[in-house]
C-alpha cells in the first residue's frame with residue numbers, strides 16, 4: 001500500500017474551507033507529508049485539502065474484525081472520559097483516532113490493551129472483544145494480552161541499552177527466546193536494519209529521533225503481535241522522520257492491525273483506511289471509511305471539526 005500517490009490522475013478530495021465538501025482532481029492539492037498538525041487555523045489557511053489514500057484494491061473488501069468495543073465507558077475518578085463507545089476495528093488495516101485535545105483518544109487506545117489498568121483512578125466498563133473474548137475478563141493476563149496487542153508511544157523511549165538489547169527486551173518480557181534471527185527480523189520489519197546493521201551493540205540512545213521510534217516499533221513487533229497501538233508516534237519527529245514512519249505504518253498494516261491516535265488530520269487522511277472522530281466528552285461521533293469522513297462526513301460537528309471550525 002502506498003499512502004500517497006502523486007500521480008496527476010489520482011482522484012484527490014478537497015474539503016472546502018467554507019465547510020462545503022467537494023471532490024476535485026486538482027493535482028496541486030496533494031498534501032505535504034511534512035504538514036504540521038494541530039492548529040486548526042493553520043489547517044484551513046495553509047492547506048484546506050486532504051489527500052486520502054485510494055489504494056482500495058490492496059484492501060480486503062470485507063475485512064474481519066480484529067477488535068470490537070461494546071459500550072465502553074471510562075472514568076477517571078468521577079470524571080467520565082469515554083461514553084459508551086462501540087466500534088469494530090478491522091484487521092490488517094490502519095484505523096485513525098482523531099479529535100480535539102482531551103476528547104479521549106489516548107484513553108480509548110489504552111483500553112485496547114489494558115494500559116489503563118496502570119492508572120489507579122481509571123475505571124473501565126463495557127467490553128473490548130479480541131479473539132472471541134472480553135479482554136477485561138478476570139482470567140485474562142494483561143501481560144500476555146500485550147504480547148498480542150503491542151503499543152508504541154508518542155516519545156521514542158528506547159532503554160539505555162544496545163540496539164540489540166532494546167529489541168531483545170521486547171521478546172524477554174514475553175518469555176520468548178531471543179535469537180539473532182528474531183532480533184534482526186524485527187529490525188528489518190521496522191525498516192531500521194539497513195541503517196544499524198554492523199552496530200547493533202551501540203546504544204539505542206545514540207540513534208536519531210526517527211530511528212529511535214523505529215527501534216521502539218521493532219521492540220513492539222519483535223514478539224509478533226496481532227495489533228499495534230500507536231499514540232501519536234510521529235508527533236515528536238521531524239518531517240523526514242515522520243514520512244518514514246508513515247511509510248512504515250503502511251507496510252506494517254499488511255501484516256498487522258494498526259490503530260493510531262493522531263492530531264494531524266492530513267496524516268490520518270493519508271495513512272488510514274478507517275477514521276474514528278471523537279469529540280469533547282469522550283463521545284465517538286462518527287466512524288467510517290477515511291475517505292467518507294474527509295470527503296462527505298455525515299455529522300455536522302465532524303465536518304466543522306475537520307474543516308477547522310473548532311478544534
Ligand SMILES: Nc1ncnc2c1ncn2[C@@H]1O[C@H](COP(=O)(O)OP(=O)(O)OP(=O)(O)O)[C@@H](O)[C@H]1O
Pocket residue numbers: 076081099100101102103104105106107108119121
Ligand atoms: N491519568 C489520568 N488521570 C485523570 N484524568 C485523566 C488521565 N488521563 C486522561 N485524563 C482525562 O481524560 C480526558 C481524556 O484524556 P485523553 O488523554 O484520553 O484525551 P486525548 O484525546 O488523547 O487528548 P490529547 O489529544 O490532548 O492527548 C481528559 O479530560 C483528561 O484530562
